[in-house]
Amino acid sequence: MGIVNGKTYLSRISGLSTEIWLDGEKVQDLSNHPAFKGILHSKASLYDLQCQPNLKEEMTFLSPLSGDSIGMSYLQPKTKEDLRRRRKMIERWAKETAGMMGRSPDYLNTVIMSFATSASLLEGKENCYPKHIQSLYEAAREKDLSFTHTFITPQVNRSSMYLEYSNEPISAQIIEKNNKGLIIKGARLLATQGGLTDELLVFGAPRFAKEEAFAFAIPSDTKGVRFLCRESYVGGESTIDYPLSSRFEEMDSIVVFDNVLVPWERVFFHEDLETANMFLSQSSFNSFAYHQVITRQIVKTEFILGLAENMINTINVGEYQHIQEKMAEIIIGLETLKALIEKAENDALLNDQGFMIPNKTILLVASNIFPKIYPRFSEILQLIGASGLVSLPTEKMFHSEVGKDLNQYLQATCRSADERNKIFRLAWDLTMSSFGTRQTQYERYFFGDPVRLSGFLYNNYPKSDYVERINEFLTE
Numbered sequence: 001m002g003i004v005n006g007k008t009y010l011s012r013i014s015g016l017s018t019e020i021w022l023d024g025e026k027v028q029d030l031s032n033h034p035a036f037k038g039i040l041h042s043k044a045s046l047y048d049l050q051c052q053p054n055l056k057e058e059m060t061f062l063s064p065l066s067g068d069s070i071g072m073s074y075l076q077p078k079t080k081e082d083l084r085r086r087r088k089m090i091e092r093w094a095k096e097t098a099g100m101m102g103r104s105p106d107y108l109n110t111v112i113m114s115f116a117t118s119a120s121l122l123e124g125k126e127n128c129y130p131k132h133i134q135s136l137y138e139a140a141r142e143k144d145l146s147f148t149h150t151f152i153t154p155q156v157n158r159s160s161m162y163l164e165y166s167n168e169p170i171s172a173q174i175i176e177k178n179n180k181g182l183i184i185k186g187a188r189l190l191a192t193q194g195g196l197t198d199e200l201l202v203f204g205a206p207r208f209a210k211e212e213a214f215a216f217a218i219p220s221d222t223k224g225v226r227f228l229c230r231e232s233y234v235g236g237e238s239t240i241d242y243p244l245s246s247r248f249e250e251m252d253s254i255v256v257f258d259n260v261l262v263p264w265e266r267v268f269f270h271e272d273l274e275t276a277n278m279f280l281s282q283s284s285f286n287s288f289a290y291h292q293v294i295t296r297q298i299v300k301t302e303f304i305l306g307l308a309e310n311m312i313n314t315i316n317v318g319e320y321q322h323i324q325e326k327m328a329e330i331i332i333g334l335e336t337l338k339a340l341i342e343k344a345e346n347d348a349l350l351n352d353q354g355f356m357i358p359n360k361t362i363l364l365v366a367s368n369i370f371p372k373i374y375p376r377f378s379e380i381l382q383l384i385g386a387s388g389l390v391s392l393p394t395e396k397m398f399h400s401e402v403g404k405d406l407n408q409y410l411q412a413t414c415r416s417a418d419e420r421n422k423i424f425r426l427a428w429d430l431t432m433s434s435f436g437t438r439q440t441q442y443e444r445y446f447f448g449d450p451v452r453l454s455g456f457l458y459n460n461y462p463k464s465d466y467v468e469r470i471n472e473f474l475t476e
């Protein structure tokens with residue numbers, strides 16, 4: 001089968017009987033619902049992109065099973081050039097979405113691919129099924145399936161010694177096993193695009209409860225699975241008034257498992273605390289996930305730089321040194337991330353399974369940088385726009401009888417009033433709307449608590465050579 005186009009993707013998602021709840025109501029017509037149709041059609045445009053003849057070589061490779069063209073994000077790299085090919089494809093999709101779609105299909109495709117490259121870590125372990133991971137990877141690759149995932153438990157009590165004591169499970173856990181599979185009950189958090197994909201990937205890595213130690217993937221419309229959505233951040237359908245939220249509002253959801261049967265052939269492992277806590281850190285998951293995410297974040301930073309410069313030119317403030325200093329912050333962040341992603345590729349090494357893995361340490365450095373600089377980038381756009389971001393008229397106002405007033409009083413140095421308004425509304429939607437503030441929080445916590453990320457970097461960074469150098473210096 002190979003790659004699908006946007007029409008096939010939309011048809012497939014519409015054909016599912018996924019249970020999605022929004023604002024107290026069960027969603028009936030997903031593809032035409034105001035909260036979902038923008039993101040669905042934006043995703044469809046990505047699938048269309050990979051089917052364009054002039055981009056086929058960049059976006060796809062040939063299946064080793066069928067010979068069909070399949071998505072480049074499923075490529076298991078064997079060389080450094082393969083890593084660069086993957087990055088070019090990720091950049092192409094990210095530019096199509098201005099880097100705003102954190103769960104573009106290539107992210108979870110990359111995760112599934114990384115799991116398959118590391119499946120051998122489960123060989124010979126009790127309650128572990130590495131062949132199931134490989135089977136899922138091949139099915140996803142050959143059918144161009146889309147995924148969301150949930151890795152987070154509900155925030156009932158985040159103290160270090162909390163143990164759940166409840167008659168009814170809160171965090172999703174195994175409550176029964178039978179000859180058909182696992183029975184899961186409880187909830188998991190933050191499935192971005194929950195219900196908008198073919199499949200749901202679930203991974204649990206608890207510290208204490210083996211009932212919560214599992215990994216599996218199931219169709220999104222599996223009986224008993226419910227997606228409970230937060231409030232929609234789509235401001236409206238106008239791409240002038242809401243240039244980003246109307247197209248890229250991804251939606252986040254709580255996933256409820258109401259006695260869900262997970263067939264054995266869909267289970268990767270279960271009730272194994274050691275494996276659950278080892279797999280993500282020892283597998284190639286972090287390396288490939290960081291590689292995809294940081295590539296997208298570079299594209300997003302380029303977009304922010306272009307938007308900021310457009311604002312500066314529009315109101316002619318480029319001569320001021322405080323503006324130049326702020327722009328230099330964005331440039332430094334952008335070029336630092338670019339340098340780190342290239343170094344991670346240049347320092348890539350083959351693992352024991354023969355796959356080329358980008359340098360995790362370098363990518364971890366980058367992943368520690370972006371959560372700190374992105375909120376600052378958002379602030380810089382706000383500071384450049386100043387009061388000009390506060391009183392922005394809507395598209396309809398320009399077509400009303402007071403439109404002539406707007407054209408007179410909102411004109412800019414080198415732009416008409418409606419052109420100026422479009423630029424500033426884009427900056428507003430990115431930094432001040434509900435969509436924009438969610439983007440800031442999303443990037444701040446994309447890979448988890450920034451403090452823990454820093455701790456992980458410190459504890460895993462190779463420091464011994466530098467320590468020994470000091471000891472030798474003192475001895476001399």
